[in-house]
Amino acid sequence: xxxxxxxxxxxxxxxxxxxxxxxxxxxxxxxxxxxxxxxxxxxxxxxxxxxxxxxxxxxxxxxxxxxxxxxxxxxxxxxxxxxxxxxxxxxxxxxxxxxxxxxxxxxxxxxxxxxxxxxxxxxxxxxxxxxxxxxxxxxxxxxxxxxxxxxxxxxxxxxxxxxxxxxxxxxxxxxxxxxxxxxxxxxxxxxxxxxxxxxxxxxxxxxxxxxxxxxxxxxxxxxxxxxxxxxxxxxxxxxxxxxxxxxxxxxxxxxxxxxxxxxxxxxxxxxxxxxxxx
Numbered sequence: 001x002x003x004x005x006x007x008x009x010x011x012x013x014x015x016x017x018x019x020x021x022x023x024x025x026x027x028x029x030x031x032x033x034x035x036x037x038x039x040x041x042x043x044x045x046x047x048x049x050x051x052x053x054x055x056x057x058x059x060x061x062x063x064x065x066x067x068x069x070x071x072x073x074x075x076x077x078x079x080x081x082x083x084x085x086x087x088x089x090x091x092x093x094x095x096x097x098x099x100x101x102x103x104x105x106x107x108x109x110x111x112x113x114x115x116x117x118x119x120x121x122x123x124x125x126x127x128x129x130x131x132x133x134x135x136x137x138x139x140x141x142x143x144x145x146x147x148x149x150x151x152x153x154x155x156x157x158x159x160x161x162x163x164x165x166x167x168x169x170x171x172x173x174x175x176x177x178x179x180x181x182x183x184x185x186x187x188x189x190x191x192x193x194x195x196x197x198x199x200x201x202x203x204x205x206x207x208x209x210x211x212x213x214x215x216x217x218x219x220x221x222x223x224x225x226x227x228x229x230x231x232x233x234x235x236x237x238x239x240x241x242x243x244x245x246x247x248x249x250x251x252x253x254x255x256x257x258x259x260x261x262x263x264x265x266x267x268x269x270x271x272x273x274x275x276x277x278x
Contacts, residue, residue, distance in 0.1 A: 007103070008103050008106065008107055011103065011104060011107040012106075012107040012108075012110045012111050012114075013111075014107075015107050015108050015110075015111035015112075016111040016114055016115055018111075019077050019081075019111060019112065019115040020115065020118070022076075022077055024073055024076040024077055025073060025077065025119065028069055028072050028073035028076070029069070029073060029119065029122055029123070029126070031069065032065075032066065032069040032123065032126060033126050033130075035065065035069070036061060036126055036127055036130040037130060039057060039060075039061060039065075039130075040057060040130040040131060040133075040134035040136060041130075041134055050065075051064065053226065054144070054145055054226075056137075056139065056156070057131065057136050058127065058128070058131045058136065058138060058156075058160070059144065059156070059159070059160075059226070061127045061131075062124070062127065062160060062163045062167075062225070063163065063224055063225055063226045064224070066123045066124075066127055066167075067167050067170070067171075067223040067224065068223075069123065070119060070120060070123050070167065070171055071171065071174060071195075071199065071223060073119055074115075074116055074119065074171050074174055074175055074178075075174065075178060075192065075195040075196070076192075077112075077115060077119075078112055078174075078175050078178040078179050078182065078191065078195070079178055079181075079182055079188050079191040079192045079195065080182065080188045080191075081108055081112055081179055081182050082105075082108065082179070082182040082183040082185075083182040083183075083185045083186055083187060083188045083190065083191055102261070105183070105260070105261055106261050108179075109179060109257055109260055109261055112175055112179055113172065113175065113257070116168070116171050116172055116175050117168060120164065120167060120168045120171060124160075124164055138156065138157075139156050140155060140156050140157035140160075141155055141156070141157065142155065142156050143155060143156075144156045144158075144159035144226075144229075145159075145226065145229055151237050151238050151239060152229055152238045152239050152242065154229075159225075162225060163225040163226075166222050166223075166225040166228060167222070167223060167225060169222055169246065169249055169250065169253070170219055170222030170223040170249070171223070172253045173219055173222070173249050173252060173253045173256075174195055174198070174199070174219070175253075176252070176253040176254075176255075176256035176257050176260070177194055177195060177198050177256060178191045178192075178194060178195040179191075179256075179257070179260050180256045180257075180259055180260045181194040181195075183260045198219065199219065199220070202218050202219040202220040203220045205218060205220075206218050206220045206221065206227075209233065212233035212234040213234045215233050215234070216232050216233055216234045216235060216241045216244070216245070217241075217244060217245050217248055217249075218245075219249070221245070222245065222249060228241070228242055228245070
């Protein structure tokens with residue numbers, strides 16, 4: 001007999017496989033691989049399309065270009081996760097399942113979180129492989145951004161781990177917003193628009209800070225980790241700004257995922273409408 005936990009795990013794995021096999025996963029990551037190839041192997045391509053950051057191609061890709069591709073693939077994969085099911089009537093199949101919609105909803109959210117983690121790893125892996133094959137100098141022991149006056153000092157190797165953690169957290173925030181929006185809509189355009197909107201608003205607040213705290217606690221900075229080493233506008237140290245960002249965005253993403261899983265208001269509304277019609 002298969003227990004509830006086993007059934008949910010199997011359902012989560014099935015949802016994850018579906019996400020990994022979507023055409024957008026292959027298209028966007030494939031496009032990023034081609035872009036990376038041009039950056040690492042073609043000097044002419046770099047001169048036209050790339051602004052090298054800190055004289056380091058790996059740092060440049062991790063901070064300026066890779067996050068954009070990862071944002072696109074996560075956005076396109078997360079948007080239809082619930083809205084697509086509602087549009088084609090697949091969501092109603094949850095009522096025929098032994099554990100109902102709640103377990104299926106949890107499995108979808110868990111699968112999307114794991115998918116975000118895996119595509120982030122894929123992005124870093126593609127970039128690292130291109131760097132190794134092209135024999136670009138890694139300089140892992142050198143200090144990252146020696147010219148900065150930040151009170152947070154990191155070697156390049158530690159900075160790359162920092163980039164991974166910040167980009168992953170930023171993408172999880174995007175995922176939580178888009179997945180929640182997808183659970184409330186039957187049109188894929190709405191969650192797509194919500195993801196683009198939050199990114200655009202955060203970028204605008206970064207470029208023209210109307211309040212110092214909104215510049216420091218900013219999603220755009222999470223997806224551009226090197227900007228988090230800049231001097232804080234609101235806090236008295238860069239380290240405090242980083243810690244505050246991690247705490248706030250972690251709580252935000254967890255809260256939005258919890259709202260998506262519970263979705264009590266929508267269930268209650270459906271029950272009321274059903275009783276009224278009866």
